[in-house]
Amino acid sequence: MRVKLLPSSYDVEGHVLPVQRLTSYVLDNLLAVDAGSLALGLSEFQRQHLRDIVVTHAHIDHVATLPILIDELFCSLKEPIRIHATGEVVELLERDIFNGMSYPRFSKLCNNFGPVMRYCPLPLGKPLSIAHLTITAVAVNHPVPTVGLSVADQHSTLVFGSDSAETDDIWALANQSPNLKAVLVEASYPNELEALAQRSGHLTPALLKAELKKLHTKDVQILAVGLKPSYRETIMEELSMLGDARISVMDPGKEYVF
Ligand SMILES: [Zn+2]
Numbered sequence: 001m002r003v004k005l006l007p008s009s010y011d012v013e014g015h016v017l018p019v020q021r022l023t024s025y026v027l028d029n030l031l032a033v034d035a036g037s038l039a040l041g042l043s044e045f046q047r048q049h050l051r052d053i054v055v056t057h058a059h060i061d062h063v064a065t066l067p068i069l070i071d072e073l074f075c076s077l078k079e080p081i082r083i084h085a086t087g088e089v090v091e092l093l094e095r096d097i098f099n100g101m102s103y104p105r106f107s108k109l110c111n112n113f114g115p116v117m118r119y120c121p122l123p124l125g126k127p128l129s130i131a132h133l134t135i136t137a138v139a140v141n142h143p144v145p146t147v148g149l150s151v152a153d154q155h156s157t158l159v160f161g162s163d164s165a166e167t168d169d170i171w172a173l174a175n176q177s178p179n180l181k182a183v184l185v186e187a188s189y190p191n192e193l194e195a196l197a198q199r200s201g202h203l204t205p206a207l208l209k210a211e212l213k214k215l216h217t218k219d220v221q222i223l224a225v226g227l228k229p230s231y232r233e234t235i236m237e238e239l240s241m242l243g244d245a246r247i248s249v250m251d252p253g254k255e256y257v258f
Protein backbone atom coordinates (compact mmCIF):
# COMPACT_ATOMS: atom_id res chain seq x y z
CA MET A 1 0.00 0.00 0.00
CA ARG A 2 1.20 3.47 -0.85
CA VAL A 3 0.47 6.35 1.48
CA LYS A 4 1.36 10.00 1.32
CA LEU A 5 0.76 12.78 3.82
CA LEU A 6 -0.05 15.67 1.52
CA PRO A 7 2.10 18.76 2.00
CA SER A 8 0.56 21.86 3.53
CA SER A 9 3.54 24.22 3.73
CA TYR A 10 5.86 25.55 1.04
CA ASP A 11 8.80 27.95 0.90
CA VAL A 12 8.75 31.08 -1.28
CA GLU A 13 9.99 29.06 -4.27
CA GLY A 14 7.24 26.52 -3.81
CA HIS A 15 9.35 23.71 -2.35
CA VAL A 16 7.58 21.46 0.14
CA LEU A 17 8.42 22.19 3.78
CA PRO A 18 8.18 19.50 6.46
CA VAL A 19 5.87 21.63 8.61
CA GLN A 20 2.36 20.17 8.75
CA ARG A 21 -0.49 22.67 9.02
CA LEU A 22 -3.32 20.58 7.60
CA THR A 23 -4.08 16.86 7.51
CA SER A 24 -4.86 14.71 4.48
CA TYR A 25 -3.47 11.40 3.30
CA VAL A 26 -3.76 9.72 -0.08
CA LEU A 27 -3.67 5.93 -0.28
CA ASP A 28 -2.98 4.04 -3.51
CA ASN A 29 -4.10 7.12 -5.50
CA LEU A 30 -7.76 6.30 -4.90
CA LEU A 31 -8.66 6.91 -1.28
CA ALA A 32 -8.11 9.98 0.87
CA VAL A 33 -8.19 10.09 4.63
CA ASP A 34 -9.21 13.64 5.58
CA ALA A 35 -9.17 16.65 3.33
CA GLY A 36 -7.21 19.44 5.00
CA SER A 37 -4.95 20.13 2.02
CA LEU A 38 -6.55 17.74 -0.48
CA ALA A 39 -7.48 20.35 -3.10
CA LEU A 40 -3.95 21.79 -2.95
CA GLY A 41 -1.86 18.64 -2.83
CA LEU A 42 -3.40 16.16 -5.27
CA SER A 43 -1.60 15.21 -8.45
CA GLU A 44 -3.54 15.59 -11.72
CA PHE A 45 -4.00 11.81 -11.87
CA GLN A 46 -5.39 11.74 -8.34
CA ARG A 47 -7.67 14.70 -9.09
CA GLN A 48 -9.17 12.71 -11.97
CA HIS A 49 -9.41 9.35 -10.17
CA LEU A 50 -9.72 9.79 -6.43
CA ARG A 51 -13.42 9.76 -5.54
CA ASP A 52 -13.50 8.27 -2.00
CA ILE A 53 -12.71 10.39 1.03
CA VAL A 54 -12.90 9.24 4.64
CA VAL A 55 -13.46 12.17 7.00
CA THR A 56 -12.32 11.31 10.53
CA HIS A 57 -13.80 14.47 12.06
CA ALA A 58 -15.04 17.91 11.13
CA HIS A 59 -12.21 20.07 12.49
CA ILE A 60 -11.10 22.59 9.89
CA ASP A 61 -7.51 21.32 9.63
CA HIS A 62 -9.01 18.00 8.42
CA VAL A 63 -11.68 19.30 6.02
CA ALA A 64 -10.49 22.77 4.95
CA THR A 65 -10.22 22.14 1.22
CA LEU A 66 -12.96 19.53 0.84
CA PRO A 67 -15.49 22.11 -0.43
CA ILE A 68 -12.81 23.66 -2.66
CA LEU A 69 -12.06 20.28 -4.29
CA ILE A 70 -15.72 19.51 -5.02
CA ASP A 71 -16.25 23.03 -6.33
CA GLU A 72 -13.29 22.66 -8.67
CA LEU A 73 -14.42 19.26 -9.98
CA PHE A 74 -18.13 20.18 -10.06
CA CYS A 75 -18.73 20.12 -13.83
CA SER A 76 -16.40 17.26 -14.67
CA LEU A 77 -17.45 14.65 -12.06
CA LYS A 78 -18.93 11.62 -13.80
CA GLU A 79 -19.59 9.98 -10.43
CA PRO A 80 -20.11 11.65 -7.06
CA ILE A 81 -17.33 12.27 -4.56
CA ARG A 82 -18.15 9.79 -1.80
CA ILE A 83 -17.68 11.09 1.74
CA HIS A 84 -17.29 8.19 4.15
CA ALA A 85 -18.07 9.41 7.64
CA THR A 86 -20.13 8.62 10.72
CA GLY A 87 -23.59 10.18 11.00
CA GLU A 88 -22.32 12.60 13.65
CA VAL A 89 -19.55 13.87 11.40
CA VAL A 90 -21.94 14.21 8.43
CA GLU A 91 -24.28 16.26 10.62
CA LEU A 92 -21.47 18.69 11.46
CA LEU A 93 -20.33 18.96 7.83
CA GLU A 94 -23.90 19.72 6.75
CA ARG A 95 -24.48 22.17 9.59
CA ASP A 96 -21.21 24.11 9.44
CA ILE A 97 -19.68 23.75 5.99
CA PHE A 98 -22.07 22.53 3.29
CA ASN A 99 -24.91 24.60 4.76
CA GLY A 100 -25.75 26.80 1.79
CA MET A 101 -24.13 29.75 3.58
CA SER A 102 -20.47 28.89 4.13
CA TYR A 103 -20.62 26.83 0.93
CA PRO A 104 -23.23 25.14 -1.27
CA ARG A 105 -25.05 22.05 -0.06
CA PHE A 106 -23.26 19.83 -2.60
CA SER A 107 -25.04 16.67 -1.39
CA LYS A 108 -28.22 18.05 -3.02
CA LEU A 109 -26.61 19.27 -6.25
CA CYS A 110 -26.15 17.58 -9.62
CA ASN A 111 -24.10 18.33 -12.71
CA ASN A 112 -24.91 17.02 -16.21
CA PHE A 113 -23.85 13.51 -15.18
CA GLY A 114 -25.69 13.27 -11.85
CA PRO A 115 -25.02 13.94 -8.14
CA VAL A 116 -21.63 15.50 -7.30
CA MET A 117 -21.28 14.40 -3.68
CA ARG A 118 -22.73 11.56 -1.66
CA TYR A 119 -22.44 10.64 2.02
CA CYS A 120 -21.68 6.97 2.72
CA PRO A 121 -22.23 5.80 6.30
CA LEU A 122 -19.03 4.74 8.04
CA PRO A 123 -19.95 2.08 10.59
CA LEU A 124 -17.94 1.71 13.81
CA GLY A 125 -16.10 -1.56 14.30
CA LYS A 126 -17.34 -3.15 11.06
CA PRO A 127 -15.07 -3.56 8.04
CA LEU A 128 -16.02 -1.65 4.92
CA SER A 129 -14.59 -2.25 1.44
CA ILE A 130 -13.48 0.62 -0.75
CA ALA A 131 -11.89 -0.69 -3.95
CA HIS A 132 -9.20 -3.18 -2.83
CA LEU A 133 -8.93 -1.63 0.65
CA THR A 134 -10.72 -2.68 3.82
CA ILE A 135 -11.42 0.11 6.28
CA THR A 136 -12.39 -0.33 9.93
CA ALA A 137 -13.25 2.73 12.02
CA VAL A 138 -13.40 3.08 15.79
CA ALA A 139 -14.20 6.09 17.96
CA VAL A 140 -11.24 7.91 19.52
CA ASN A 141 -10.96 10.52 22.27
CA HIS A 142 -11.27 14.07 20.91
CA PRO A 143 -13.64 16.93 21.86
CA VAL A 144 -15.77 16.37 18.73
CA PRO A 145 -16.97 13.04 17.27
CA THR A 146 -13.83 11.51 15.74
CA VAL A 147 -12.77 8.14 14.39
CA GLY A 148 -9.45 6.42 13.94
CA LEU A 149 -9.08 3.78 11.23
CA SER A 150 -7.30 0.72 10.09
CA VAL A 151 -6.82 0.39 6.34
CA ALA A 152 -5.76 -2.98 4.97
CA ASP A 153 -4.89 -4.46 1.61
CA GLN A 154 -3.82 -8.06 0.99
CA HIS A 155 -0.34 -7.49 2.36
CA SER A 156 -0.35 -4.66 4.88
CA THR A 157 -2.43 -2.88 7.44
CA LEU A 158 -1.94 0.76 8.43
CA VAL A 159 -3.58 2.39 11.43
CA PHE A 160 -4.52 6.09 11.40
CA GLY A 161 -5.07 7.45 14.88
CA SER A 162 -6.45 10.82 13.72
CA ASP A 163 -6.57 13.42 16.52
CA SER A 164 -6.93 11.81 19.92
CA ALA A 165 -5.88 11.97 23.55
CA GLU A 166 -5.51 8.70 25.51
CA THR A 167 -7.74 6.05 24.00
CA ASP A 168 -8.05 2.27 23.89
CA ASP A 169 -10.12 1.04 20.95
CA ILE A 170 -7.65 2.15 18.28
CA TRP A 171 -4.86 0.19 19.98
CA ALA A 172 -7.12 -2.86 20.30
CA LEU A 173 -7.85 -2.52 16.58
CA ALA A 174 -4.10 -2.25 15.86
CA ASN A 175 -3.41 -5.35 17.97
CA GLN A 176 -6.04 -7.34 16.04
CA SER A 177 -4.79 -6.21 12.65
CA PRO A 178 -2.96 -8.83 10.59
CA ASN A 179 0.15 -7.55 8.80
CA LEU A 180 0.26 -4.33 10.78
CA LYS A 181 3.07 -2.26 9.24
CA ALA A 182 2.64 1.24 10.59
CA VAL A 183 0.66 3.36 13.02
CA LEU A 184 0.24 7.04 12.20
CA VAL A 185 -0.26 8.73 15.52
CA GLU A 186 -0.38 12.32 16.59
CA ALA A 187 2.13 14.15 18.78
CA SER A 188 0.60 17.61 18.76
CA TYR A 189 2.11 19.42 21.74
CA PRO A 190 5.41 19.46 23.64
CA ASN A 191 5.53 17.84 27.08
CA GLU A 192 5.34 21.15 28.93
CA LEU A 193 1.91 21.78 27.38
CA GLU A 194 0.43 18.51 28.62
CA ALA A 195 -2.51 20.29 30.28
CA LEU A 196 -3.41 22.03 27.01
CA ALA A 197 -2.95 18.75 25.12
CA GLN A 198 -5.37 17.02 27.46
CA ARG A 199 -7.92 19.82 27.34
CA SER A 200 -7.90 19.83 23.55
CA GLY A 201 -7.84 16.05 23.12
CA HIS A 202 -4.28 15.63 21.89
CA LEU A 203 -1.01 13.89 22.84
CA THR A 204 2.48 15.00 23.81
CA PRO A 205 5.55 12.77 23.30
CA ALA A 206 5.31 11.63 26.94
CA LEU A 207 1.62 10.78 26.54
CA LEU A 208 2.42 9.01 23.27
CA LYS A 209 4.99 6.87 25.06
CA ALA A 210 2.30 5.74 27.50
CA GLU A 211 -0.11 5.05 24.63
CA LEU A 212 2.47 2.91 22.83
CA LYS A 213 2.53 0.50 25.80
CA LYS A 214 -0.93 -0.58 24.58
CA LEU A 215 0.50 -1.71 21.23
CA HIS A 216 1.50 -5.37 21.40
CA THR A 217 2.88 -5.70 17.88
CA LYS A 218 6.49 -4.59 18.24
CA ASP A 219 7.82 -4.67 14.70
CA VAL A 220 5.85 -1.68 13.48
CA GLN A 221 6.74 1.80 12.23
CA ILE A 222 5.35 4.61 14.35
CA LEU A 223 4.90 7.70 12.21
CA ALA A 224 4.30 10.82 14.29
CA VAL A 225 2.00 13.36 12.68
CA GLY A 226 0.16 16.56 13.55
CA LEU A 227 3.09 18.29 15.28
CA LYS A 228 1.92 21.86 15.93
CA PRO A 229 4.15 24.08 13.75
CA SER A 230 5.13 26.47 16.58
CA TYR A 231 6.51 23.63 18.72
CA ARG A 232 7.81 21.36 16.00
CA GLU A 233 11.50 21.47 17.00
CA THR A 234 10.80 20.79 20.67
CA ILE A 235 8.37 17.98 19.92
CA MET A 236 10.90 16.35 17.56
CA GLU A 237 13.58 16.53 20.24
CA GLU A 238 11.24 15.06 22.84
CA LEU A 239 10.23 12.28 20.46
CA SER A 240 13.85 11.36 19.83
CA MET A 241 14.53 11.43 23.58
CA LEU A 242 11.96 8.65 23.98
CA GLY A 243 14.68 6.41 22.52
CA ASP A 244 12.15 4.28 20.64
CA ALA A 245 13.68 3.31 17.30
CA ARG A 246 10.25 2.65 15.78
CA ILE A 247 9.29 6.33 15.96
CA SER A 248 9.94 8.85 13.19
CA VAL A 249 8.15 12.00 12.12
CA MET A 250 6.15 11.51 8.93
CA ASP A 251 7.47 13.50 6.00
CA PRO A 252 4.82 15.42 4.03
CA GLY A 253 5.05 14.79 0.29
CA LYS A 254 6.99 11.54 0.65
CA GLU A 255 5.39 8.34 -0.60
CA TYR A 256 5.65 5.52 1.94
CA VAL A 257 5.27 1.99 0.58
CA PHE A 258 4.17 -0.85 2.85
ZN1 LIG B 1 -6.13 18.06 13.71
Ligand SMILES: [Zn+2]
Binding pocket: 057, 059, 142, 163
Ligand atom coordinates in the same frame (compact mmCIF):
# COMPACT_ATOMS: atom_id res chain seq x y z
ZN1 LIG C 1 -9.10 17.68 15.68
